[in-house]
Amino acid sequence: MRTLPRMPKATHPIVSQEFTVTPKFAFERLDHYLIRQQVHPSRTFLQRLIKEGDIRVNGLVVKPHYKIRPGDRLVCRIPTPTPLDLVPEPIPLDVLYEDSALIVLNKPAGLVMHPAPGHYTGTLVHALLAHCKDLSGIGGRERPGLVHRLDKDTSGVVVVAKTDSAHRSLSLQFKNHSIRKQYQALVVGRLRKNSGTIDLAIGRDRWERKKISHRTARPREAKTVYRVIERFAAATRVEVLPQTGRTHQIRVHFASLQHPVLGDRVYGGRPAILESVPADRQMLHAERLGFIHPEHRDYVEFSAPLPADMERALEILRHSPAPS
Numbered sequence: 001m002r003t004l005p006r007m008p009k010a011t012h013p014i015v016s017q018e019f020t021v022t023p024k025f026a027f028e029r030l031d032h033y034l035i036r037q038q039v040h041p042s043r044t045f046l047q048r049l050i051k052e053g054d055i056r057v058n059g060l061v062v063k064p065h066y067k068i069r070p071g072d073r074l075v076c077r078i079p080t081p082t083p084l085d086l087v088p089e090p091i092p093l094d095v096l097y098e099d100s101a102l103i104v105l106n107k108p109a110g111l112v113m114h115p116a117p118g119h120y121t122g123t124l125v126h127a128l129l130a131h132c133k134d135l136s137g138i139g140g141r142e143r144p145g146l147v148h149r150l151d152k153d154t155s156g157v158v159v160v161a162k163t164d165s166a167h168r169s170l171s172l173q174f175k176n177h178s179i180r181k182q183y184q185a186l187v188v189g190r191l192r193k194n195s196g197t198i199d200l201a202i203g204r205d206r207w208e209r210k211k212i213s214h215r216t217a218r219p220r221e222a223k224t225v226y227r228v229i230e231r232f233a234a235a236t237r238v239e240v241l242p243q244t245g246r247t248h249q250i251r252v253h254f255a256s257l258q259h260p261v262l263g264d265r266v267y268g269g270r271p272a273i274l275e276s277v278p279a280d281r282q283m284l285h286a287e288r289l290g291f292i293h294p295e296h297r298d299y300v301e302f303s304a305p306l307p308a309d310m311e312r313a314l315e316i317l318r319h320s321p322a323p324s
Contacts, residue, residue: 014077021072030057030074031064039076041147041171049078086115088130089122095131096302101166101295102159103132106304109155109281114143128160136161147171148245155307156183156286161294169294174245180290183240184229184306186262186283186313187254188269191228191236198224198253202246211266212248214256222246224253232317234273235262239287250284262313276320277313285310 017039025033034046034055047064049055054077057066068074094106105124112119115126128135128145136145145160147170161167173179203216223243230237236259240250251267254260260269263279270279290301306314 014079017076017078019074019076021068021070021074023070025068026070027067029064030055030062030066030068033068034074034076035175038168038172040078041168041175049076054078086126086129087121089126090130091122091124091127093127093131094304096157096304097300099295100134101163101293102161102170103128104289104302105158105160107150107155107158107286109153109307109309112152113149113158114146124158132160132162134162136164136167148174150286151248151251151282151284153281154284154286155304155310157289157302157304158286159289159291159302163294166294170291173291177244178292180288180301181242181245181286182288183242183250184285184287184310185238185240185250185254186279186310186317187236187238187259188262188271188274189234189236189259190231191226191238191257191259193228195227196225198226198257200253200256202249202252212246212252214252220244220246222249222253224250230314233320234271235277235317237314237317251282277316278309279313280309283310283313 019037021033030050031043031046035041035043040046046055050062050064053061056062056075057068057072094108095103096106097104107124112123113125114123125144125146132145145162145167147159147161147167150156150158159170161170200214200222201219202212202214202222203218203220205211205213206215206217221244225241225243227239228236229239242249251261251264255264255267255269260267262269262274262277262283264282269282285306286304287306288301288303290299292298293300
């Protein structure tokens with residue numbers, strides 16, 4: 001540990017919090033403890049504040065992995081969200097539910113969640129800024145209100161926080177895997193089992209950095225439960241319940257079974273035998289989302305019907321002859 005001069009005066013509003021460590025949390029990592037105390041939902045953000053001296057232990061700057069001790073006095077100076085400089089865009093939204101704390105949407109396939117290289121306009125965030133005048137900024141300058149995401153070409157239910165307290169509550173629920181997520185997918189080939197669990201740790205691929213796979217230097221636990229709804233000549237319709245929320249998890253897990261999601265260009269979901277089935281994107285839909293409401297604390301659940309392109313694909317599959 002090292003002693004630094006007094007914290008410089010901030011140029012934007014600061015929220016100060018103080019904690020005294022009790023024996024119950026002795027020798028827990030500092031960054032883990034701060035998340036448990038709901039100082040902020042992002043461990044990466046907290047680690048940066050610790051390194052920069054905005055979070056101190058007994059007046060000293062420590063490492064994020066510092067093991068706290070009974071009696072340690074923690075002082076946290078958390079900068080409030082900075083004003084957004086994104087320009088709101090009047091993009092139509094399919095609103096499933098909205099109140100003062102959150103908004104639940106049915107995201108169409110093709111809509112990018114937040115600004116990123118190649119997509120600096122026309123995102124869900126731009127649409128939200130035009131729709132919500134009181135959107136939470138705690139998710140960051142580029143991701144205000146966002147607590148989770150769907151891939152660009154995945155459709156379905158998304159929840160967005162409108163207040164900082166709702167953002168913290170929902171983020172913690174996602175982190176604890178207590179949110180109920182249900183998807184529907186069309187996968188290539190006929191799954192043999194009626195149901196199953198895919199338990200395969202995944203992470204950034206060692207050789208193809210834009211892909212996620214089990215061939216990774218940093219594997220993270222990933223578990224997906226599925227149930228067959230309908231079988232066709234060369235495809236299967238499944239209900240999917242991801243137990244974790246890793247990037248591309250459902251797509252990678254079914255590809256690992258040699259049954260990639262139909263239409264998935266990245267993970268091989270378009271064999272010649274299914275060329276007659278329209279699938280201009282991965283046939284994956286976030287059908288249902290359930291969680292504890294951040295304000296009234298009741299369990300709530302929202303659903304979105306299958307989009308037209310998936311319904312069309314299903315109709316064609318139902319009338320397709322068996323392969324020779």
